[in-house]
Amino acid sequence: MKKHARFWLAASVLLSASALLAYDVGDKAYTKKLATNLLEEPKALAKPVAKIDFAAELNVEQVNGAWLLVSAGDNRGWVFAGNVAEKKPSDDYKTSFLPSSASETTASIAARPLDEVAKNYGDQKGLGEAKADVEWVEQQSAQVDDAAVTAYLQAKKLGEYK
Amino acid sequence: MKRVWLVFALLVLAAGTCLAQFSLNGLDPFKLAKDAGTLIKGVAGISLKEENSIGGAVAIEIVARFGGVWKDAAATQRVNIVGKSLTRYCDRQNLDFKFGILNSDTVNAFSAPGGYVFITKGLYDLVGDNDDQLAGVLGHEITHVTQRHALKIIERGDILSGVSSGWSDATAARNDNYAVFGTVVGKGVSTICEKGFDPKTEYAADTGGRALAAITGYAPGGLRATLIRLKMGGTNQTAVIFPTHPSLDKRIKRLPEE
Numbered sequence: 300m301k302k303h304a305r306f307w308l309a310a311s312v313l314l315s316a317s318a319l320l321a322y323d324v325g326d327k328a329y330t331k332k333l334a335t336n337l338l339e340e341p342k343a344l345a346k347p348v349a350k351i352d353f354a355a356e357l358n359v360e361q362v363n364g365a366w367l368l369v370s371a372g373d374n375r376g377w378v379f380a381g382n383v384a385e386k387k388p389s390d391d392y393k394t395s396f397l398p399s400s401a402s403e404t405t406a407s408i409a410a411r412p413l414d415e416v417a418k419n420y421g422d423q424k425g426l427g428e429a430k431a432d433v434e435w436v437e438q439q440s441a442q443v444d445d446a447a448v449t450a451y452l453q454a455k456k457l458g459e460y461k
Numbered sequence: 462m463k464r465v466w467l468v469f470a471l472l473v474l475a476a477g478t479c480l481a482q483f484s485l486n487g488l489d490p491f492k493l494a495k496d497a498g499t500l501i502k503g504v505a506g507i508s509l510k511e512e513n514s515i516g517g518a519v520a521i522e523i524v525a526r527f528g529g530v531w532k533d534a535a536a537t538q539r540v541n542i543v544g545k546s547l548t549r550y551c552d553r554q555n556l557d558f559k560f561g562i563l564n565s566d567t568v569n570a571f572s573a574p575g576g577y578v579f580i581t582k583g584l585y586d587l588v589g590d591n592d593d594q595l596a597g598v599l600g601h602e603i604t605h606v607t608q609r610h611a612l613k614i615i616e617r618g619d620i621l622s623g624v625s626s627g628w629s630d631a632t633a634a635r636n637d638n639y640a641v642f643g644t645v646v647g648k649g650v651s652t653i654c655e656k657g658f659d660p661k662t663e664y665a666a667d668t669g670g671r672a673l674a675a676i677t678g679y680a681p682g683g684l685r686a687t688l689i690r691l692k693m694g695g696t697n698q699t700a701v702i703f704p705t706h707p708s709l710d711k712r713i714k715r716l717p718e719e
Contacts, residue, residue, distance in 0.1 A: 332554050365676060381550030381676040392555040395509040411557035414510075414575075417517025420642060429521045432530035433577070436561035439534060443541040448549055451542050457678035458550060 321385055322367055326359045328383040333396045335383070337376025341366035343459040349374035353393045357383060365461070379459035412437055507612050509555065509575075515615070516575025518646040519653065523571050523579055526654060527563040531582045536562055540585070543592055544578060544599045547677050553607045560599065568691060571653055572602035574612050587694075588687060596677065597684025600670030608669065610662050614652050615645055660707035664715055671716060685716040 322328060331354070336347035341363050351357070351371055357378070361368035365380045397410045413434055421430035452458045507515070524530055531537075537560070544560035558576040568583040580598060588594040605611065652658065658666075667684060675681035692709045 331552055384552045386552075388552065388554075391509070392553065395555045397555070397557055411513065411575075413520075414513045414517040416514035416642065417521060420518040420646065421521040424521075424643075426521050426525045428529065429525035432524045432532075433517070433520050433561075435532060436530055436537065436577075437559050439537045439561070440541045440545075440559040443538060443545055448542065448545045452546055452549070452678075455678070457546060458676070461678050 322359050322362055322380060324359055324361060328357045328359055328367060328369060328378075328380075328385065329387045330355045330357065330382075331384040331388050332382060333393070335378060337369065337371075337374055337378055339376065341368075341377040343379065345377065348376040353396075354388050354390060356387070365459075381458060410441060507574075507616060512612060513575040514642070515612070515645055515649055516573040516577055518642070519573035519611070519649045520575075520577035520579075522646065522650045523573060523577075523654060524561075524563065526650075527565040527567070527569075527571075527579070527581060529564050531562040531564040531585075533562065536585060540580065540595070540599070543595050544603070547596060547600050547603055547673050547679075548576075550676050551603055551607050551673060556606065558603065558606075568694070570598050570602050572605045572611075573653065574606065574609070574649065576606055578602045578606070587690060591683070591686075593674070593680040593683035594687045594690075595683070596674040596679035597670060597682075597687055600673040600677075600679075601666045601684055602670070603673060604666040604669030605658070605662075608665065610658055610666070611649050611652055614658075615648050660711070663707050663712065667712055667716055680719075681717070682719045685713060685718070688713050688716070 330351050333353050335351045335355075337349040337351060338345040339348050340346075349371075351374065355371055357367075357369035357371050359367050359369055360375075363377075366377050367380055367383070368377055369375070369383075413430070418430060421427060421433075453460045540560040540562060544558060548556070548558045556576040558578060560578045560580075562585050563571075563579050563581045565581040566583045567581050568587055570578070570580040570584055572578045578599060580602075584598065585595075588598065657663075671681050671684055674683055688709050692713065
């Protein structure tokens with residue numbers, strides 16, 4: 300019984316997610332990550348068949364749950380709907396991406412720490428304690444890096460790992 | 462031409478008056494007049510660098526107003542893992558989101574430009590170990606950030622339009638003109654903590670947060686369930702719950718049951 304309940308819960312979440320997706324065959328979608336892999340199959344760990352640049356236009360050819368079969372020029376493959384956007388992202392964003400490789404981002408330092416202007420603002424307003432608290436949050440947050448998030452998504456079967 | 466200067470002078474005067482309620486130690490709000498050329502020049506939009514400056518300062522103000530940060534590492538890690546799972550699929554992948562818990566028993570949540578998201582300890586306790594409800598709340602706040610709701614208000618502010626344009630041209634940030642910067646931050650804090658967003662903006666954050674939770678794989682009804690729990694909390698609780706938001710009834714009605 301418990302097994303059935305779990306199945307229906309998972310099915311209803313999946314159906315709800317599909318229902319929330321705004322994509323239909325013939326729609327356009329846009330890449331929003333610095334590089335987006337198109338995959339051979341609608342599975343997170345499937346073989347990549349193409350790598351698409353930021354803010355590229357994709358044609359939606361098929362919808363399978365939360366996965367889209369898309370094409371861009373000569374490239375064609377599957378992409379998780381959460382990895383694309385309905386609207387074209389601002390081109391300005393491309394120059395402001397954070398380094399994503401582990402070698403460039405350590406777990407003990409915030410990837411983008413509290414801005415110097417904000418720090419000075421806190422000091423000038425006598426909010427040094429609150430400033431230190433925000434920095435504590437940043438340190439805690441930095442420990443949850445990309446690898447930890449991927450491991451969590453995989454373990455919980457969330458996002459593209461469902 | 463004279464009229465343009467008159468309007469400009471009034472703008473500077475208005476900004477000074479505004480700053481009287483938002484005092485910055487040792488700074489002269491009327492220093493703005495020295496930056497007349499910059500203010501007239503103006504620049505459309507707020508860059509990411511400026512967004513991070515404003516967001517960091519707004520985050521400091523939020524923390525100061527709500528009892529500081531609750532330094533429970535395990536709880537903070539949990540909020541970050543759920544929050545960052547959601548932001549993996551949000552529409553602004555160039556932001557560095559941070560999630561913290563405010564040491565306050567009130568039940569509320571806030572976000573600041575640049576990716577700062579806070580929930581109060583009261584709200585953290587209310588959702589308990591239910592990740593779907595936590596994701597619903599965080600998704601709502603993440604959507605405020607990705608859709609630049611606070612920044613849009615700063616950019617279109619009546620009195621501040623000239624001031625924020627001048628600031629975005631960077632004199633404030635780079636030449637220590639914190640009078641201008643303080644005005645911009647004050648506008649953000651006032652919107653986020655006091656006046657609140659208009660109902661249309663809140664509904665957009667509800668819809669966006671629900672969609673983000675769903676695509677990440679959380680139950681899409683998490684936010685709605687949290688709002689229902691808030692409503693059932695009774696008068697004493699709802700008096701301090703999201704005082705800046707539209708009524709809970711209206712928000713619950715607008716969200717699908719699942």
